[in-house]
Amino acid sequence: EVQLLESGGGLVQPGGSLRLSCAASGFKFGAYWMNWVRQVSGKGLEWVANIEHDGNMKFSADSVKGRFTVSRDNDKNLLYLQMNSLGVEDTAVYYCARAGDFSSSPIDFWGQGTLVTVSS
Amino acid sequence: SYVLTQPPSVSVAPGKTARIPCGGDNIEAKSVHWYQQQPGQAPVPVIHYDRDRPSGIPERFSGSNSGNTATLTISRVEAGDEADYYCQVWDRSGHWVFGGGTKLTVL
Numbered sequence: 001e002v003q004l005l006e007s008g009g010g011l012v013q014p015g016g017s018l019r020l021s022c023a024a025s026g027f028k029f030g031a032y033w034m035n036w037v038r039q040v041s042g043k044g045l046e047w048v049a050n051i052e053h054d055g056n057m058k059f060s061a062d063s064v065k066g067r068f069t070v071s072r073d074n075d076k077n078l079l080y081l082q083m084n085s086l087g088v089e090d091t092a093v094y095y096c097a098r099a100g101d102f103s104s105s106p107i108d109f110w111g112q113g114t115l116v117t118v119s120s
Numbered sequence: 121s122y123v124l125t126q127p128p129s130v131s132v133a134p135g136k137t138a139r140i141p142c143g144g145d146n147i148e149a150k151s152v153h154w155y156q157q158q159p160g161q162a163p164v165p166v167i168h169y170d171r172d173r174p175s176g177i178p179e180r181f182s183g184s185n186s187g188n189t190a191t192l193t194i195s196r197v198e199a200g201d202e203a204d205y206y207c208q209v210w211d212r213s214g215h216w217v218f219g220g221g222t223k224l225t226v227l
Binding site: 035037044045046047050059061062095103104106107108110111112113 | 121151153155157162163164165168169174204206208210213214215216217218219220221
């Protein structure tokens, strides 16, 4: 059974940092592109970043570029999102999501999300 | 960057057909994917590559893509179909773009 379990969310002050993790199981983690997608409460989905199978190729949304970094450890089946210089606008549920073989492959499985709250 | 436009809401009576549009410049040149999100739940894919249904998705769900509009069609709508629906495309810049989402209300 495919499982994606996010962790690391919580309350952080503006300007602070947080690292999210996503533990993958039930599939060959190293064979898939992986994504982070976020959702402000009551609002729509916003793609944040993605990363290629071996971690060499990465893309990120303009809204987080230079502040957020996606990475992965295929030996541990873990996906990460390092978030720096956090602002209140980054408050959201962050989903880990699996895609396919290519950067253009659609998302076929989502985790349940972890809540990040940026507030003083 | 590429923009996808969805109506905020669509309403339909049970047993009828719901059509949820997703507008974008020459969207027919892109592959459109659709996700359903029930309240408090993670999204679930319902249509990939314009018209392909992932395993487990009922045949009542179908998709099309032509010109500047892609459409998710739900036939014989049931109460359980009430949810938010999002379209998504891949931008050649390597970025994913989501539409703003449409809330489907079953009357």
